[in-house]
Amino acid sequence: EAGVAQSPRYKIIEKRQSVAFWCNPISGHATLYWYQQILGQGPKLLIQFQNNGVVDDSQLPKDRFSAERLKGVDSTLKIQPAKLEDSAVYLCASSPTPFSGGSTDTQYFGPGTRLTVL
């Protein structure tokens, strides 16, 4: 089966510019995650969708970051305007089943988008 797809793979922008990332999860996966991974740190969850609804966006800087998942499939993450500290790898992941109180699903990660803000 095809894995999680992300584009672009690399992006360089200047501060105060806008940028958008795209993610296509594994077909049929209900849950989609966006993570931010700053150099030297582990991935940090920004936002989690279950189908096309947001279930956790507690760590999303909502003054500049936004995300949507139209029709419960593809997703886009936007930063507007970007700051220097937004330089990171942005990872998209998906998992098969909606949360139902059972054990945690395996998350399948995309290759990531490396963002450099100058």
Place this chain on the structure above:
Amino acid sequence: AQRVTQPEKLLSVFKGAPVELKCNYSYSGSPELFWYVQYSRQRLQLLLRHISRESIKGFTADLNKGETSFHLKKPFAQEEDSAMYYCALSGDTGFQKLVFGTGTRLLVSP
């Protein structure tokens, strides 16, 4: 609050030597613990999870609730084990949110 600590940024061993990558966590409920691995130029992927209690690629990890630890072990390291290893925790509330540690780079030399 959920927290995962991996105290070593880099662990360097020779081929055939035993390996232990440390992971400690902080969580008041009943967590699920995972090890994710990223090999060079590959995606982050699940290595193992504590509820499976299985050995993957010779690696095992036991959840020690008394010491709040989930150390990853392998008795004889191989060069192909060189990778970045992340310990992660999922709590028993919320929507399967994973909290990751900062990662340990394992380097296995010939």
